[in-house]
Amino acid sequence: xxxxxxxxxIQGLAAGGSVTVTSxxxxxxxxxxxxxxxxxxxxxxAELELGExxxxxxxxxxxxxxxIREEHAVARLDADRNEIWRYGWEYEEPDPEVPPEPTLxxxxxxxxxxxxxxxxxxxxxxxxxxxxxxxxxxxxxGTPGGGDGELNHPVAAAVDADGSLYVTxxxxxxxxxxxxDGTPAGTFGxxxxxxxxxxxxxxxxxxxxxxxxxxxxxxHVVDAGNARIHVFERGGEWVRSYGSFAEEGGDGLHFxxxxxxxxxxxxxxxxxxxxxxxxxxxPDGTPRLRLSDLTxxxxxxxxxxxIGFSAAGAVxxxxxxxxxxEPPEGEPDExxxxx
Numbered sequence: 590x591x592x593x594x595x596x597x598x599i600q601g602l603a604a605g606g607s608v609t610v611t612s613x614x615x616x617x618x619x620x621x622x623x624x625x626x627x628x629x630x631x632x633x634x635a636e637l638e639l640g641e642x643x644x645x646x647x648x649x650x651x652x653x654x655x656x657i658r659e660e661h662a663v664a665r666l667d668a669d670r671n672e673i674w675r676y677g678w679e680y681e682e683p684d685p686e687v688p689p690e691p692t693l694x695x696x697x698x699x700x701x702x703x704x705x706x707x708x709x710x711x712x713x714x715x716x717x718x719x720x721x722x723x724x725x726x727x728x729x730x731g732t733p734g735g736g737d738g739e740l741n742h743p744v745a746a747a748v749d750a751d752g753s754l755y756v757t758x759x760x761x762x763x764x765x766x767x768x769x770d771g772t773p774a775g776t777f778g779x780x781x782x783x784x785x786x787x788x789x790x791x792x793x794x795x796x797x798x799x800x801x802x803x804x805x806x807x808x809h810v811v812d813a814g815n816a817r818i819h820v821f822e823r824g825g826e827w828v829r830s831y832g833s834f835a836e837e838g839g840d841g842l843h844f845x846x847x848x849x850x851x852x853x854x855x856x857x858x859x860x861x862x863x864x865x866x867x868x869x870x871x872p873d874g875t876p877r878l879r880l881s882d883l884t885x886x887x888x889x890x891x892x893x894x895x896i897g898f899s900a901a902g903a904v905x906x907x908x909x910x911x912x913x914x915e916p917p918e919g920e921p922d923e924x925x926x927x928x
Contacts, residue, residue, distance in 0.1 A: 645699050654699050661693045663709050674724030698745045708746055708754060715740045730771030735761050738773035749802045757797035764810055777825025782815055792827035799848030809849045809857060816843040818859060831874030838864040841876035848895045860893040867893050
């Protein structure tokens with residue numbers, strides 16, 4: 590089975606869908622303490638709806654949110670996946686002289702908050718939209734640009750224990766921090782890539798994608814263009830990096846990592862859709878296990894896009910799945926690293 594191209598997977602996320610997993614993927618074995626996090630790894634996958642949507646399910650509360658990128662909307666669903674509320678509508682090109690109406694333009698990520706509200710990464714409008722638990726607009730923050738409080742194609746976000754929001758600011762090649770009310774609270778990271786003319790510094794970033802906060806409050810950032818993951822203190826001080834680039838897969842090797850999450854034991858799970866694997870790292874960044882040859886319970890092939898954990902240790906995933914040997918080609922939607 591051939592690998593999907595960087596363009597078709599990293600940029601073609603609209604072809605993906607979501608699954609909730611009682612066991613993660615078939616065709617892999619996990620060591621003991623990870624088995625405590627992912628129960629019955631090879632038994633089954635409980636599939637949610639695959640299509641041009643992303644479902645964010647919280648197993649602790651049973652709440653399901655849906656990101657409907659092609660319709661520029663997000664929604665909350667009941668247990669039978671009927672809409673309770675929807676926010677957003679078909680996008681119209683805004684007048685550059687007029688602030689945008691409170692709608693969405695190709696949202697990429699939804700982050701549930703502890704109080705029931707949600708943050709939506711409104712990528713096309715270069716901002717974050719904060720909605721209450723009933724779908725009402727609380728506020729929107731971030732404007733296009735590269736200055737303080739400004740975003741340029743944000744990709745993902747994560748909330749820490751104090752409610753601070755960390756946003757991967759894709760084309761500004763940095764992480765932007767906001768207070769819970771949306772007040773800008775600083776940035777960290779700067780653009781850099783390895784070449785014959787330049788030397789890559791430890792803290793530099795090329796097109797950040799996924800982001801997660803671990804149990805110690807440190808921030809893990811996927812440096813997609815440099816094929817590695819950085820760990821920063823909450824204040825932005827660089828701690829270490831793990832993972833490196835390789836055309837072919839191997840332990841700790843990535844082509845274009847997409848997302849990162851940290852399980853309750855401190856292990857990092859990094860999705861690499863082009864290599865079609867999930868790489869698991871120990872809390873100190875040592876490569877621990879690669880989940881490869883991934884399929885759904887019905888036999889379809891899988892390239893993992895997102896992996897996540899609930900507080901209780903349940904696992905969920907968003908995947909690109911297909912029936913044939915060759916993966917589908919997707920239209921570009923997110924930017925490749927500038928290597």
